[in-house]
Amino acid sequence: MNILILGGGGFIGQKLAVALAQKVRLRGKPIERMVLADINAPRSVDAPFLVETCRCNIADRASIDEMIGADVDVIFLLAAIVSAHAEDDFDKGMEVNLFGALNVLERCRTLKTKPTLVFSSSLGVFGGEVPDPIEDWTLFNPQSSYGTQKAMVELLLNDYSRRGMVDGRGLRLPTISVRPGLPNRAASSYLSSIFREPLNGVEATCPVEPDTMQYFLSPRRCIKNLIIGAEAKAERFGQNRCLTMPGLTLSIHQAIAAMTAVVGPEPAKLISWEPQADIQKMVAGWRFNFNTAKADALGLKRDASFEDNIRYFIEDDMTAV
Amino acid sequence: MNILILGGGGFIGQKLAVALAQKVRLRGKPIERMVLADINAPRSVDAPFLVETCRCNIADRASIDEMIGADVDVIFLLAAIVSAHAEDDFDKGMEVNLFGALNVLERCRTLKTKPTLVFSSSLGVFGGEVPDPIEDWTLFNPQSSYGTQKAMVELLLNDYSRRGMVDGRGLRLPTISVRPGLPNRAASSYLSSIFREPLNGVEATCPVEPDTMQYFLSPRRCIKNLIIGAEAKAERFGQNRCLTMPGLTLSIHQAIAAMTAVVGPEPAKLISWEPQADIQKMVAGWRFNFNTAKADALGLKRDASFEDNIRYFIEDDMTAV
DSSP states (O other): EEEEEETSSSSSHHHHHHHHHHEETTEEOOOOEEEEEEEEEOOOOOOOSSSEEEOOOOOOOOOOHHHOOOOOOEEEEOOOOOOOHHHHHHHHHHIIIIIIHHHHHHHHHHHTSSSSSEEEEGGGGGSOOEEEEEOOOOOOSSSSHHHHHHHHHHOOOOOOOOHSEEEEEEEOOOOOOOOOOSSSSSSSTHHHHHOOOOOOTTOEEEESOOOOOEEOOOOHHHHHHHHHHSSSOGGTTTTOEEOOOOEEEEHHHHHHHHHHHHHHGGGGGGGOOOOHHHHHHHHSSSSBBBHHHHHHHHTTTOOOOHHHHHHHHHHGGGGGG | EEEEEHHHHSHEEEEEEEEHHHHETTTEOOOOEEEESSSSSSOOOSEEEEEEEEEEOOOHHHHHHHOOOOOOOOOOOOOOOHHHHHHHHHHHHIIIIIIIIIHHHHHHHHHHSSSSSEEEGGGOOOSSSOOOOOTTOOOOOEEEEEEEEHHHHHHHHHHHHHSSSSSEEEEHHHHHHSSSSOOOOOTTTHHHHHHHHHHHOOOOEOOEEEOOOOOEEEEEHHHHHHHHHHHHHHGGTTTTOOOEEEOEEEEEHHHHHHHHHOSSSGGGGGGGOOOOOOHHEEEEEEEOOOOOEEEEEEEOOOOHHHHHHHHHHHHHHHHOO
């Protein structure tokens, strides 16, 4: 079992690599080699099998051709230009999110080895005037360029899978919280900052109203779901290889109350409220009410409560801040 | 009012050109110039304004740049590689149906003149495991590369419109019948042949079972709907610029009975039934039960009966066979 993680330097990629190092097997076979590739060479992880780190630019077809050989069994495609960045820089988003993914698909097609390709999509594919809840059969109606690009790749992933060029699986990530590390250019970045910074005794700003609803998933549960997605039998996906990961629907206020329930009232006092029109507008276009029947049937899971999200962050990532 | 029809040599492009020549105005302004462009130079049409014909390859960005100037007000993008052809030749379908459309969008973006762009999409964007009827908010779940490419362009059309780069409108065409001319490589081609050939006293073969359901629209009504789509105010499309044209849901058997009702029993006797597995498989993936509330509200219409489709063909196209 030979694994490639594109975007292996990102926080999801790093956590996935650690989880695979502990799991030792994937799709019923022992892992022999795992390559972490990213635009900058990623940190390596300890594992009882060969781990390599590489620089790779998915927007460059030659770089992808070099990276993906006929010996690769499973590819995780996590590399992306995040939401607010893709909205600010349309060309960059298209280059990486659409054409980068297409480079991966085209390389797989050329190889004829039909690798498993696990793609991290986004709830951003949904939006606009569609009824609640979002079902497995709800229209893509993205209100951002990021969501548009992710939706297009889902369509390609399905078509390349239908044609037998790749064994694709697309998993739409909810808002992943609490993320470790620094804020990024995702419009959802504050949805980690408002917990992460206060838990570390640092002030944070919330740019949206406290009653804003969100659809949350912890990093720990997200990684487990990615692995379930990689291991599920292809035929269980039916005529569409993509689905929404289960999450928790909560207001910002409720999520903060969960933090308070776990660690007491002090961290919440470090949050100041400064609504920002541009972020509010983008976030207002996101959906938070999902029926994830297909993912549930495949065994993907949501967190039991946002208290768990807080506990996982404390256990997994407090030292990483 | 300066109009460009990409795919102006096709039968829809030609009929649209004739209709615009008669209409003389579009979007409240007199038409001053109309350019018909296609991979081979199209036939011209008689009009009380300037009509030009050009060769243009939408897959070639330079050809598109030359074709679309800052003076173009309305573009009809009808050029496409049809369904069975795009299924047989994946690269050709991607080149024309996806990247060709992207060339048009990118050219419009560069010009900053925000032309109206009317795109002919397809019911092929729908399919697979989604509930009946197909609503305005039903998932794209194409079971063909053609449908995949059309769905991706719808997403791009929406995003370029949302960003103010173009004023896009995507109209999904039902099975257009009765088409004039020769069979083409659309998997739906027989849905015209089985009427057109017998009406001209020629034998025809139907490759699917008589109880196969289809969603039909006449060429005459399709052209009217394209023009309504071009003229509708942008804000009436809301957060999605694309919709399904209303059609009639009928079995092949019912449609043939309509032909018999108009012209008597002789033509139907010229149809022989030879089910073909590949065509049946593709057609079985198409949907035929649609709720077109959004199109209805904009004033797009279906034919009153399939008898009308037969009459329109006799009136408009019998001499063209």
